[in-house]
Amino acid sequence: MPTLNLKPGIVTGNALRELLDYCKSEECALPAVNVIGSSSANAAIEAARQAKAPIIIQYSQGGGQFNAGKFLDNSKQAASIAGTIAGAHHVRTVAEAYGVPVVLHTDHCARKLLPWIDGVLDAGEAYYKATGAPLYSSHMLDLSEDPLHENLDTCARYLERMAKLEMTLEIELGVTGGEEDGVDNSGIDNSKLYTQPGDVLAAYDKLAPLGSFTIAASFGNTHGVYAPGNVKLTPVILKNSQDHIQGQRKTAAKPVHFVFHGGSGSTQDEIREAVSYGVVKMNIDTDTQWAYLSPIKKYMDDKDAYLKSQLGNPEGPTKPNKKHIDPRAWLALGEKGMVARLVQAFEDLGALGKFGG
Numbered sequence: 001m002p003t004l005n006l007k008p009g010i011v012t013g014n015a016l017r018e019l020l021d022y023c024k025s026e027e028c029a030l031p032a033v034n035v036i037g038s039s040s041a042n043a044a045i046e047a048a049r050q051a052k053a054p055i056i057i058q059y060s061q062g063g064g065q066f067n068a069g070k071f072l073d074n075s076k077q078a079a080s081i082a083g084t085i086a087g088a089h090h091v092r093t094v095a096e097a098y099g100v101p102v103v104l105h106t107d108h109c110a111r112k113l114l115p116w117i118d119g120v121l122d123a124g125e126a127y128y129k130a131t132g133a134p135l136y137s138s139h140m141l142d143l144s145e146d147p148l149h150e151n152l153d154t155c156a157r158y159l160e161r162m163a164k165l166e167m168t169l170e171i172e173l174g175v176t177g178g179e180e181d182g183v184d185n186s187g188i189d190n191s192k193l194y195t196q197p198g199d200v201l202a203a204y205d206k207l208a209p210l211g212s213f214t215i216a217a218s219f220g221n222t223h224g225v226y227a228p229g230n231v232k233l234t235p236v237i238l239k240n241s242q243d244h245i246q247g248q249r250k251t252a253a254k255p256v257h258f259v260f261h262g263g264s265g266s267t268q269d270e271i272r273e274a275v276s277y278g279v280v281k282m283n284i285d286t287d288t289q290w291a292y293l294s295p296i297k298k299y300m301d302d303k304d305a306y307l308k309s310q311l312g313n314p315e316g317p318t319k320p321n322k323k324h325i326d327p328r329a330w331l332a333l334g335e336k337g338m339v340a341r342l343v344q345a346f347e348d349l350g351a352l353g354k355f356g357g
């Protein structure tokens with residue numbers, strides 16, 4: 001087993017590269033969890049501590065905006081930029097306190113949202129100048145709606161900028177189905193839901209000389225949880241792409257690091273097959289949202305008689321309800337639910353016991 005020298009705090013640069021290589025060679029992957037503020041971020045960090053493994057924490061554009069507050073005007077992405085930067089500083093500080101290595105990432109950025117990543121990168125460059133480390137470990141660009149060459153040209157331009165900060169770029173080839181963060185791809189043509197090996201080779205040729213990158217490929221995966229039957233998950237597309245590059249460019253086996261979007265609702269067998277073909281990161285959002293909500297819903301139901309007014313409950317007409325009303329009483333339950341679901345994700349991804357735990 002290759003050795004890893006991971007330190008608590010944010011994993012960037014060569015350390016991230018080694019971590020992704022390690023995951024690929026050990027056939028395990030890390031959960032990438034969408035967070036929207038300190039509560040969900042802390043739950044993700046605690047899950048990593050319990051799993052004794054690193055975790056990937058990501059803000060979407062909407063998640064960043066929420067972190068700054070929906071009150072703030074978001075024209076020109078001002079709120080999304082501010083919230084995404086603030087979120088990074090929170091995770092940096094708390095991850096170190098928990099003693100957990102965290103990969104800090106941003107999720108889907110379509111072409112119209114590029115000003116968001118531009119703003120975060122401006123802050124990242126200033127942070128790098130001051131500290132010698134990037135603010136974020138990696139960003140994702142999702143230009144999969146564009147023609148392939150436009151997608152790759154823009155990604156190459158960003159990777160050149162990000163490589164100077166020792167950052168990794170995640171790109172998307174093919175379209176993840178379903179709906180997330182206000183982007184609805186549930187009606188899209190089925191052929192677009194499957195990435196072509198030739199496209200993966202083109203991305204490899206364009207980006208490999210420039211820096212570190214990962215590829216979100218489409219193999220029938222969808223955002224959200226749906227009744228089975230509509231789209232078939234076919235992870236073998238990932239294997240075919242790896243074999244194609246290896247054959248054409250005479251690389252070692254599995255030259256590409258893949259990302260599995262829409263991990264929620266997938267079976268452990270499906271997940272492990274995808275991981276065996278070079279998936280090193282699996283995004284999980286809907287399942288952790290549900291795991292966060294469920295215990296809070298139960299609390300609201302169970303404590304209903306204590307939550308109708310500030311004074312008065314079954315124990316007496318003037319008994320105070322302050323301790324039941326306090327958001328800390330019920331947000332903590334959501335966090336615990338999310339921790340448990342994420343520990344399950346580490347198990348599904350074959351990551352338990354792989355990092356010295």
Ligand SMILES: [Zn+2]
Binds near residue numbers: 176180223262283
């Ligand atoms: Zn996604």
